[in-house]
Amino acid sequence: MKFLEDVDFVVDEKIWGHRLYDEQLPHLILLEFLGILASHRDDPLNEVDDKVIYKPQRQLRLRGVLFNNPYINIIASSNRSDEKKWQEWFEEYQKGAYAEEDMTYLKEVFSSFDDFARVVELLRSSSFEINSNKRWSSKFVFPFGPDALYEDLRIDKSETNDRRFFARTGEILYLMLCRAENKNELGELLVKRLLESDLSLNRLVKAIQGDRQEAKLAKEISSLQLPILKHDRFDQLCRDWIHILKQDIPSYDAISYLMFSAGLNMLLYFLERSKEVLSEEKPIRLVCEIISKNRTKIRAISADDYQHNQNLSIRSIAAEIENIQQNEEWMSASSQLYPESEYIRLMQKQFKWPSEDEESSDWSADSLIEKLIDKAQLRHKQHLAKVHSAWSKAIGLSSRRLSRRMRYAPNDHFLKSLVITVVDKRMPFDDFLEVIKNRYGLVVGEAQAQELITSNQVDQEAFSKNSEYLAERLMSLGLVRQLSDGCAFVENPFNI
Template sequence: MRPAIKDVDFAVDEHIWGHRLYDEQLPHMAVLEFLGILASNRISPLRPPSAGEVTYRPQRQIRLRSLLFNNPYIETIRAREVSDEDKWRQWTERFTEDCAKLENGDMSYLRNVFNTFDDFAKAVELLRSSSFEARSNKRWSSKFVFPFGPDALYEDLRIGADGAASNDRRFFARTGELLYLMLTRAENGAKLGDLLVERLFDRKAPMNRLVRALQGETQTSGSDKTVGYLPHATHPRFDRLCDDWLAILSRDMPVYDALEHLMASAGLNLLLYFLECGKAQAGDVDPVELICEIVSRERTKVRALSGESYQFNQGLSLRAIRASVESVRLTDEWTKASESDEPNAQSAALMRSWFQWPPENGSDGSVTGDTTGDMLIKSLVDMAESRHEQHFGKIHAAWSRAVGLSSRRLSRRTRYAPNDKLLKTLVISMVDDRMQFDEFLSEIRNRYGMIIGDAEGGRLMKEKLVDQEALSDNRENLEARLVGLGLVRRLSDSCSFVENPFTFEVAQ
């Protein structure tokens, strides 16, 4: 019996990938949501609960986000040629007027924290400039400060006309909850949890202290939340993601710099999880392939192949939806239902146990006495495909673009063309000290399915989709890119090494 999933009319996507992955929750938002859950569970981070489900109590930090993102007149008042006392008075009047309905409470504590109004305004400016999407047109309650520490973490909120705040699932759509579960179920999850808490949750860190000075007393949700549903108890991608994060955190770099690479790594591995689960559900046993063009000014055969690879993977999830629904036909239970005295009713009952649909009372008009099992399957396929295209079906395009894996540069078609930031993340994740360049190409093929050179593209040449020269040129283009980034050292024409510039491991 599959577990019931709340808040859905039927469950198809959810049993393939989990509840839920969401296209509008880009990788950096997934990591922010993950960190909030981790902070709430920092006593036993990334460890399965002894009983029941993983729960957490998110922070709200309404005062902090009000000061940073709902405070447009602070600079105007700061620039006025009046006394410091008048600046505080004028700002307090404006802020209190605009935020009277919110859960801000008394803001007078700011006068005890900052010596002058100018110091206060500079603190707001600094944190605002480091925030995510500060210039976007998102509502102020859905903007996020950089995660400098535990006091800088909070959930996505919707603020009503009466000032009441409620949890919103648009940008914190549970993908971060699934990320938490994935790492909890990885073999080295507990080790990673301890390291993340040690590195990220230092309340005495200078920037976290500044955040706490603005926020004042912590504001939390009034109740615990239960994390989403992840259908896989284990998966190779969980371990790959966990090991990548451990590698990134072991490098000799400040943790705030490492966060950028953690987010890119999370996005890439979540995308591959999405594609791998789709392939498996569709019955395709071949590994995921991402044929990558290393962008050059000349139009190459690799560019065309990369676009075709992108389009093939774009359609994977939709094929998985149809295969998932139609797979019920292959079960012994379906055969028994079809051969029973009441085949229509028994088929409907089986569909309900698998997909939470059709409703028992037939309230949506989907079932009548004449509705056969085949008719139910067709109806559910149509509904599932329609719903899938609204959000799940957009994940591949949205996330591959967000992590720097796909591009339309110099082309009308989107194709896989990794940018410099993603290439740097790959080097930091994979290379402990140095790695022979050909071995590096082989490893990114094995770990992430990325095909760049001729050795990795053997299948493509065998099937006469591309010649060796085109893939060799693509390989050379990558080597030249990495040389330009200071990540490859050439010892001779035939011997190059990829070097990690952050080679000294942090003591753990």
């Protein structure tokens, strides 16, 4: 397993796959995913022989012009002739270019240097994290089409694939959808809606990039990177994406909702896998406070739910390791002539640990388990334990606004994205509350909070007010219509 060569032991990977990564936020997950999909336009979302082979694009000319080209605006604003502007830009660009490139083709593509500068500014302004201090080779243009997709690179003496921002979470997303029930329908929709070369802004990208630049070597996604072959969350994510792509939404706008859906469903997969390892049967619960002018009793409950869910993954690490004690070989090892050696063999078989350098005949069964729990939880806290906090904030689900504690307090973008992901044309408001509870564990109204109400953790009026606040928020966004008989309907603005 080449992808695990740099891993000292396998615990996180057995639960969630290799790998979910907190710094790879939903927009970066989708970009990595689309780069893989673009390499499989003729056969999307299929694992062949337990792996996916793909060749990512590099598009060095495109990202060099957009993100390693600080002088273009100065030259464009000068009073020089068009010919002089082109000449000066060619000279300045080559000084800072990673590799010597003949960029004179741009003069044939654009009618004037000023037109070229305006297109660069348009594409640059729509890029992700344009004002960040990331190196130019780790900045990404909006995915306007197949020519706008490329992998993260470290540019030094060579072009090195980097795993900091494309950390394989997009590969995990690809495998998830390869294993979903409706993957064939989704694959066709994705290619048709997002990977057409004739999309208007993709043509501008292609004009700057010229011929596509691909990596020299293909990459391999092993099926072992995602040990879960089937999961309800894979199917739900697939259904959500199909629902989004079938709507009359401009392709570029649909990408935003796909990012949201990927972030929400992968966050829930992370939490649900934790609960499965812990053998907790109750579904994930995310009590959402709809922020209003008045402080509500729901705030504390939402913050408690947030903290409970935040701790799930670290607890599941210990549970996954301790589960080895239920293994028949482990239980019978004590009767062996050299039980310590047998315990070490079983730990190596299950978790690829300890290494030969760490082996010790003095380790008992308990000390082996305790040692690995300490090491695994320490590593887990560095990145994977932050997935819940980082992704929930990135999709607009969690907030510390008006409070010292983080809790689930969805913003307007989250709520609009939720409506577009759930509602076809229109849906009774009460049904909407029930659907988002059943699909995503989001608790807003009194009917969905009966467990909390009957256990006297909060009164019914608090959740009744909370659902009223949500209706008001959605109405202000143009997503709820109040009828004369008092019935409220949630409406999808793209399908009315």
